[in-house]
Amino acid sequence: xxxxxxxxxNGRVSDRFAxxxxxxxxxxxxxxxxxxxxxxxxxxxxxxxxxxxLAMRGQRFGAILAWAAxxxxxxxxxxxxxxxxxxxxx
Amino acid sequence: xxxxxxxxxxxxxxxxxxxxxxxYQFFQNELPCPICLLQRGCFVALGIGFxxxxxxxxxxxxxxxxxxxxxxxxxxxxxxMLVHIGPGDAGYGSPLLGxxxxxxxxxxxxxxxxxxxxxxxxxxxxxxxxxxxxxxxxLGRLALWLxxxxxxxxxxxxxxxxxxxxxxxxxxxxxxxxxxxx
Numbered sequence: 001x002x003x004x005x006x007x008x009x010n011g012r013v014s015d016r017f018a019x020x021x022x023x024x025x026x027x028x029x030x031x032x033x034x035x036x037x038x039x040x041x042x043x044x045x046x047x048x049x050x051x052x053x054l055a056m057r058g059q060r061f062g063a064i065l066a067w068a069a070x071x072x073x074x075x076x077x078x079x080x081x082x083x084x085x086x087x088x089x090x
Numbered sequence: 091x092x093x094x095x096x097x098x099x100x101x102x103x104x105x106x107x108x109x110x111x112x113x114y115q116f117f118q119n120e121l122p123c124p125i126c127l128l129q130r131g132c133f134v135a136l137g138i139g140f141x142x143x144x145x146x147x148x149x150x151x152x153x154x155x156x157x158x159x160x161x162x163x164x165x166x167x168x169x170x171m172l173v174h175i176g177p178g179d180a181g182y183g184s185p186l187l188g189x190x191x192x193x194x195x196x197x198x199x200x201x202x203x204x205x206x207x208x209x210x211x212x213x214x215x216x217x218x219x220x221x222x223x224x225x226x227x228x229l230g231r232l233a234l235w236l237x238x239x240x241x242x243x244x245x246x247x248x249x250x251x252x253x254x255x256x257x258x259x260x261x262x263x264x265x266x267x268x269x270x271x272x
Contacts, residue, residue, distance in 0.1 A: 044127075049242055060146040063138060
């Protein structure tokens, strides 16, 4: 196991045995998402339910804010999932 | 009066589309893919505009929300159509009347965009005030409750299928029930 590029020497970290860190190569190219790895598929429906409840109660401002958040999350999730290369000439 | 009826029909149409998807999910055992779930999310966003028109009174802002949701949904459905458009591709899921659900979804979202044009046209003819506060009425309240229940059911079914993480690209079983339960 390589720990931050240094070997342990009798419990002390010595730079005598320092090895260059292995370069991290991405396994699969993922589209940019600021919270990549924390993908929660239910999030659009949680926000959607909140917006629907607020809309039902006539709380216009809150419902519009929740709707805007829903649209942003849907766009981000679409960018995350629409990763296949299309086999079409556009 | 006509505009309220149109918004009521719009909200019922959104709930109906989500219920048909539910029928295929639970009675035909066809689990929705992540992009399919996003299209459902776009239907929910669409419904919020109609719901606000019913509960808070018609407004151009609510119509714009329907328009944006319709465009986002149509784009999402079109993306899935293009994935499966190649020759020999069987598509995802079983077709309804010879057309796959994502294509139906595209038709529905395009229809919603046209529907907004009708709403604006009727609003201009009715020369209504900017907002009304007369409430949704009994039918409107029932439609709003149905919509909230359908959105809540979608939340629960997505939780069952995907748990608290990402969904499988091609799901074959419910994450929370295990492979044998599907």
